[in-house]
Amino acid sequence: MTNDSPLSTKQDRAELVRAHLVMVRGGAPFLSPIDSKILLSWLDDGVPVPLIIESIEAVAAKRTKSRVTTPLNLNKIKSTVKSQMKRRMAPAKAKRKNSKAPKNFSAPALFLELSLSSNPLHRATGEKLIAVHQDDDNKLNLVLQIAREFHEKAWEECDQSELKGIASEELEMFREVMSEDRWEQAVEEIARDTLRKRTPQLTAAILCEALSK
Numbered sequence: 001m002t003n004d005s006p007l008s009t010k011q012d013r014a015e016l017v018r019a020h021l022v023m024v025r026g027g028a029p030f031l032s033p034i035d036s037k038i039l040l041s042w043l044d045d046g047v048p049v050p051l052i053i054e055s056i057e058a059v060a061a062k063r064t065k066s067r068v069t070t071p072l073n074l075n076k077i078k079s080t081v082k083s084q085m086k087r088r089m090a091p092a093k094a095k096r097k098n099s100k101a102p103k104n105f106s107a108p109a110l111f112l113e114l115s116l117s118s119n120p121l122h123r124a125t126g127e128k129l130i131a132v133h134q135d136d137d138n139k140l141n142l143v144l145q146i147a148r149e150f151h152e153k154a155w156e157e158c159d160q161s162e163l164k165g166i167a168s169e170e171l172e173m174f175r176e177v178m179s180e181d182r183w184e185q186a187v188e189e190i191a192r193d194t195l196r197k198r199t200p201q202l203t204a205a206i207l208c209e210a211l212s213k
Contacts, residue, residue: 010040010043010044013043013049013141014039014040014043016049016053016141016144016145016148017039017049017052017053017056017074018030018031018039019145019148020053020056020144020148020204021035021056021072021073021074023148023151023152023155023192024056024057024060024072024189024192024193024196025060025071025072025185025188025189025192026185026188026189026191026192027071027185027188027189031073031074032073034073034074034075035073035074035075038074038075038078039052039074042081047081047085049141049144050140050141050144050204050208051081051084051085051088051208052074052077052081053144053204054084054204054205054208055077055080055081055084056072056074056077056204057196057203057204057205058077058080058205059072059076059077059080060072060189060193061193063189064189064190064193064194069171069174069177069178069182069186071182071185072189106210107129107143107207107210107211108130110129110201110206110207110210111126111129111130112126112130113126113201114126114129114201115127115129115130121150121153121154121157122199125146125147125149125150125202128146129143129146132146139211140207140208140211143207143211144204144207144208147202147203147204147207150199150202151192151195151196151199151202154195154199155192155195158195160191163191163192163194163195164187164188164191166191166194167186167187167188167190167191167194168187170190171183171186171187171190174186
């Protein structure tokens with residue numbers, strides 16, 4: 001893969017982040033002017049796309065636990081991106097202490113396990129991951145893109161009504177203080193998070209750690 005390949009330009013990298021944020025939160029398929037400015041600033045400063053994507057998922061998980069009712073955007077992950085950049089520079093021992101993956105966990109084992117699954121979507125995703133694992137250029141970006149496509153497809157194929165019903169019950173106490181549009185956005189964000197948790201091996205944190213070994 002050369003430097004002219006997909007995912008190598010700033011526009012390509014910005015698109016990876018935009019698409020991942022939309023996949024996580026649902027709703028409008030574009031970034032606000034403020035979010036666009038923040039993202040371009042990060043990319044200009046050399047913040048890696050995988051780190052931004054991992055931060056999006058980390059903040060989204062915390063939000064659903066605390067039932068945050070304001071919209072998810074890149075402005076809300078700024079502090080997490082900053083702390084992740086500091087952690088990136090930390091000694092290897094400190095990184096291992098904060099590990100989210102099981103001992104002896106590896107990307108090849110994860111990809112093989114998925115490719116042998118009886119679930120067609122898992123199997124197809126595992127095969128795609130195996131195909132890019134040997135490619136050094138943009139490997140992690142490509143893996144995260146495939147994981148995002150998996151979650152998007154899983155959302156399309158799931159019983160969204162059931163997941164949104166469960167999310168609505170969890171958020172019911174906040175309904176009176178939310179507009180109808182914001183209510184629908186919050187319900188969808190929690191429903192999407194619930195679905196992603198069913199495939200924890202395809203979270204950004206696990207994939208980033210697995211591919212760093």
